Amino acid sequence: MFRSTAVRLSALYMLLFALCAAFLVFYVTAMSERLLSQQTRQAVQEEVVDIQRAYERGGINLLLRMMERRARQPGANLYVIASPNGEILAGNVASVQPGVLNEEGWTNVPFRYEPFAEVGGPRFHLATANVLKLDNGLRIMVGRDLGDPGRFRGIVRRALMVALAIMGLGALIIWFGIGRNALKRIDRMSAASQKIMAGDLSQRLPVGRSGDEFDRLSDSLNAMLGRIEKLNEGLRQVSDNIAHDLKTPLTRLRNKAADAIAETRDDARRNALEGIIAESDQLIRTFNALLMISRVEAGSIAAEMSEVDLSAISSDSAELYEPVAEEAGLALVTEIEPGLIVQGNRELVGQAIFNLLDNAIKYSVESNGDPKIVVKLSRSGGTFRLSICDNGPGVPAHKRVEVVKRFVRLDESRSKPGTGLGLSLVEAVMELHGGSLELSATDEANAEAPGLTVTMVFPGRKP
Amino acid sequence: MQMISPHSPGTDDSAGAKKPAEAIVPRMKILVIEDDLEAAAYMTKAFREAGIVVDHASDGESGLFMGSENTYDVMVIDRMLPRRDGLSVISELRKRGVNAPVLILSALGQVDDRVTGLRAGGDDYLPKPYAFSELLARVEVLGRRKGTPEQDMVYRVGDLELDRLSHEVRRAGKEILLQPREFRLLEYLMKNAGQVVTRTMLLEHVWDYHFDPQTNVIDVHVSRLRSKIEKDFDKPLLKTIRGAGYMIKDEG
Numbered sequence: 001m002f003r004s005t006a007v008r009l010s011a012l013y014m015l016l017f018a019l020c021a022a023f024l025v026f027y028v029t030a031m032s033e034r035l036l037s038q039q040t041r042q043a044v045q046e047e048v049v050d051i052q053r054a055y056e057r058g059g060i061n062l063l064l065r066m067m068e069r070r071a072r073q074p075g076a077n078l079y080v081i082a083s084p085n086g087e088i089l090a091g092n093v094a095s096v097q098p099g100v101l102n103e104e105g106w107t108n109v110p111f112r113y114e115p116f117a118e119v120g121g122p123r124f125h126l127a128t129a130n131v132l133k134l135d136n137g138l139r140i141m142v143g144r145d146l147g148d149p150g151r152f153r154g155i156v157r158r159a160l161m162v163a164l165a166i167m168g169l170g171a172l173i174i175w176f177g178i179g180r181n182a183l184k185r186i187d188r189m190s191a192a193s194q195k196i197m198a199g200d201l202s203q204r205l206p207v208g209r210s211g212d213e214f215d216r217l218s219d220s221l222n223a224m225l226g227r228i229e230k231l232n233e234g235l236r237q238v239s240d241n242i243a244h245d246l247k248t249p250l251t252r253l254r255n256k257a258a259d260a261i262a263e264t265r266d267d268a269r270r271n272a273l274e275g276i277i278a279e280s281d282q283l284i285r286t287f288n289a290l291l292m293i294s295r296v297e298a299g300s301i302a303a304e305m306s307e308v309d310l311s312a313i314s315s316d317s318a319e320l321y322e323p324v325a326e327e328a329g330l331a332l333v334t335e336i337e338p339g340l341i342v343q344g345n346r347e348l349v350g351q352a353i354f355n356l357l358d359n360a361i362k363y364s365v366e367s368n369g370d371p372k373i374v375v376k377l378s379r380s381g382g383t384f385r386l387s388i389c390d391n392g393p394g395v396p397a398h399k400r401v402e403v404v405k406r407f408v409r410l411d412e413s414r415s416k417p418g419t420g421l422g423l424s425l426v427e428a429v430m431e432l433h434g435g436s437l438e439l440s441a442t443d444e445a446n447a448e449a450p451g452l453t454v455t456m457v458f459p460g461r462k463p
Numbered sequence: 464m465q466m467i468s469p470h471s472p473g474t475d476d477s478a479g480a481k482k483p484a485e486a487i488v489p490r491m492k493i494l495v496i497e498d499d500l501e502a503a504a505y506m507t508k509a510f511r512e513a514g515i516v517v518d519h520a521s522d523g524e525s526g527l528f529m530g531s532e533n534t535y536d537v538m539v540i541d542r543m544l545p546r547r548d549g550l551s552v553i554s555e556l557r558k559r560g561v562n563a564p565v566l567i568l569s570a571l572g573q574v575d576d577r578v579t580g581l582r583a584g585g586d587d588y589l590p591k592p593y594a595f596s597e598l599l600a601r602v603e604v605l606g607r608r609k610g611t612p613e614q615d616m617v618y619r620v621g622d623l624e625l626d627r628l629s630h631e632v633r634r635a636g637k638e639i640l641l642q643p644r645e646f647r648l649l650e651y652l653m654k655n656a657g658q659v660v661t662r663t664m665l666l667e668h669v670w671d672y673h674f675d676p677q678t679n680v681i682d683v684h685v686s687r688l689r690s691k692i693e694k695d696f697d698k699p700l701l702k703t704i705r706g707a708g709y710m711i712k713d714e715g
Contacts, residue, residue: 274706277706281594284592284675285675287592288675289588304578314671319644319669320684321680322682323683323684323687324678324679324680324683325679327683346672347672347673347674350670350672351674351700354676354678354680358678
């Protein structure tokens with residue numbers, strides 16, 4: 001039961017309230033007791049003064065008369081006249097605690113006395129008194145009953161009990177208030193998260209209508225779940241693709257190995273083995289590219305960002321690929337605005353451009369379009385746009401989103417070499433750089449070879 | 464990584480390609496610290512076939528002990544090792560004054576792994592998986608580095624001469640005009656004359672990009688360079704080593 005916050009909170013509140021109540025009760029009792037005794041003392045003191053005066057004016061007779069009269073009044077004080085050896089001569093008290101009458105002045109502590117026959121009451125009462133010695137040796141005591149010694153404690157105890165009962169009731173109400181309402185909602189939330197942990201990512205946490213803290217918490221947790229579900233879905237799709245796309249080369253690899261075993265001629269066997277190595281290398285490349293993409297996407301290399309000269313990277317890449325293009329019968333033309341600096345990772349930007357140039361050359365070779373590839377870099381508004389334009393077969397508009405995804409290739413037969421990961425890496429790199437990737441046709445009007453322009457849009461350096 | 468593609472130009476040197484290292488590498492002694500015993504056994508065997516003496520340690524502590532007690536020409540250290548991390552082995556070796564060049568092998572494959580590895584005192588870095596030919600080429604270049612005078616102003620291979628100061632290239636006294644990038648390509652090849660240089664190493668040292676070029680870009684540049692330095696001459700100098708890379712050498 002103490003695992004419940006409601007019970008723990010209520011118990012804590014109860015304890016605190018009880019302590020406060022006890023303090024209050026004792027404080028109030030002590031204060032009123034003090035006040036009462038002050039009033040008593042004052043009244044007694046006044047009578048002592050009266051008695052003294054009466055004695056001075058009319059001697060012992062007047063004093064006796066006065067005391068007799070006063071003792072008869074209802075609710076009277078206590079009066080005693082005693083001999084010098086402490087024997088009670090007259091008064092409305094049967095006996096007093098021994099020794100009280102020997103000391104003159106106020107008794108220091110309440111003392112016990114026995115009143116005259118009171119039916120049913122306790123035998124002894126508590127009293128406080130002032131004792132006066134007359135010049136003839138008689139002692140006069142004026143005192144006030146303090147009542148039954150247990151009575152006052154009884155009052156205090158009752159007050160405490162009442163207070164504690166109220167506390168208990170309060171705690172119950174608090175438990176109902178918090179436990180029944182708010183904490184039940186937390187329970188519902190944890191029940192939902194149990195289901196989610198069990199693997200049902202479509203579960204959502206309950207959201208109330210009040211829009212309070214709990215609802216806001218549920219809302220953001222639900223948003224988080226949505227994101228996780230989406231990522232998970234993406235991951236599943238990727239692993240499906242990987243499984244599918246690795247089966248083909250693995251099958252080829254296996255076939256080649258079988259061929260190699262079957263070969264009897266040395267040079268033919270050597271060729272088959274070399275084919276196996278090439279095939280394995282291609283597989284390793286695919287894996288490396290996949291790992292690279294996921295690392296770039298995870299942003300784990302963000303630390304290696306620095307100021308890089310985009311213009312220099314662009315022209316270096318063009319220079320690197322120019323002979324390849326030429327060998328393929330293509331012209332590689334550059335229109336590069338110099339001195340454009342971005343915050344970035346030179347290796348990744350370079351690799352992205354290499355991928356795009358690879359693609360451009362690969363797909364331009366067999367096209368009837370203008371045998372030309374253009375590398376363009378220019379400033380546009382707050383951004384830098386780096387475009388690689390070819391005049392190959394292009395990508396139809398409705399396929400342009402698709403083709404960026406991992407392993408997606410337009411050429412279903414996969415006759416051209418490649419991993420199907422090039423554009424995915426470029427996109428991941430652009431995302432890491434806070435930019436974007438745009439695909440468009442180089443020349444929409446040319447139906448036969450519209451070409452493809454891939455533009456890497458970099459955010460310009462903040463001034 | 465090996466590149467065998469239909470685009471590979473000039474496979475004019477297939478005869479001497481089987482074990483290129485055997486003939487040209489002087490005896491070298493290296494230490495391999497690698498906990499994957501199968502990989503280590505394969506490496507040890509392949510290095511021995513290439514004429515290199517190999518000591519092997521399978522964890523960081525014993526690797527550190529062997530590395531500081533013996534003298535090696537090159538050390539190949541895996542980044543993740545039991546008992547002591549590879550990078551810590553390297554920095555401790557450096558602290559103890561061991562200056563032998565270190566090649567770091569890493570399966571982590573983060574882009575900045577290379578940077579942290581080199582910062583820890585490594586000299587070269589190779590991500591796993593790698594082709595053994597790539598590892599061998601890099602180890603040979605590292606082992607030879609001590610002996611190659613950086614201050615040599617003129618590199619010579621046969622009748623080919625490269626002047627690093629004036630940027631002039633001559634063959635048999637006849638000047639050959641090269642583009643700046645072609646010059647750097649030839650410079651790197653000649654600096655490591657007689658040794659295999661892989662495509663990845665060329666991309667690293669000539670273009671300063673540290674990844675596998677994956678396509679035939681480097682081959683096209685090399686074949687351009689080859690045509691310039693060999694066009695009017697009988698004797699070929701720049702050889703393609705199948706499945707590994709390139710080597711410039713005067714066959715004498």
